[in-house]
Amino acid sequence: MDGVEKNDIVCSNNVPQIQNPAALNLETALQQFVIDLREDGEPENTKKAYLPKLKEWFQYCDHVYPTDPYKYNMNFDKIYLFMFFQTFRQQKKRGGNRQLQQQDIYFDAEAYDNLMRPFAGLSLGQRLLENAPHVEANL
Structure with missing residues (x-):
């Protein structure tokens, strides 16, 4: 219509x-x-704590799904891969990197690419069944 x-x-x-x-x-x-x-109704400190992770999510979506018109919509695959990266990436220092935050950079695209390289070309199901148990936390 x-x-x-x-x-x-x-x-x-x-x-x-x-x-x-x-x-x-x-x-x-x-x-x-x-x-x-x-x-x-949300406390001010809660907003301050959540905002960097929200910005990191948007930058993650921009990097991993650059041509997807619905890249910011959450689904199982996107959330799983984002959480996988959060779990196995090199842990950030508490308080974050002020220099990067001033540049509005929250997502480390190079670290993501390095971590996910062994899983390139595999579907999420294959990643879960074949490779995820073999990943070491110190990649």
Whole structure:
């Protein structure tokens, strides 16, 4: 349907119906209210602690999935590989690297590439079954 977004259509008794735009606006406004309420109630130090990891996630997605239009959407594979990297990479010093943070760099692409090189070309299932048990923490 031209000019109609997929989210604007609701199926009732297998007959597509276009939703009332006012209802969509209300739903969007309510969702945004909940997000704002959650963020406003979050302690300032929690925001400071979570922000670097959030930036690292976005930089990870930019590096690993550069052409994926949905690269920031979380799914099992992306989260698993990100957590795998977090677990087996060389541990960062507490407080992070201030020089890199000033440059807004949180994800070490070179370390990721070096760690994941032995697993190149394997599907996630193959990585789990064949290679993950043989990985040593001091790579």
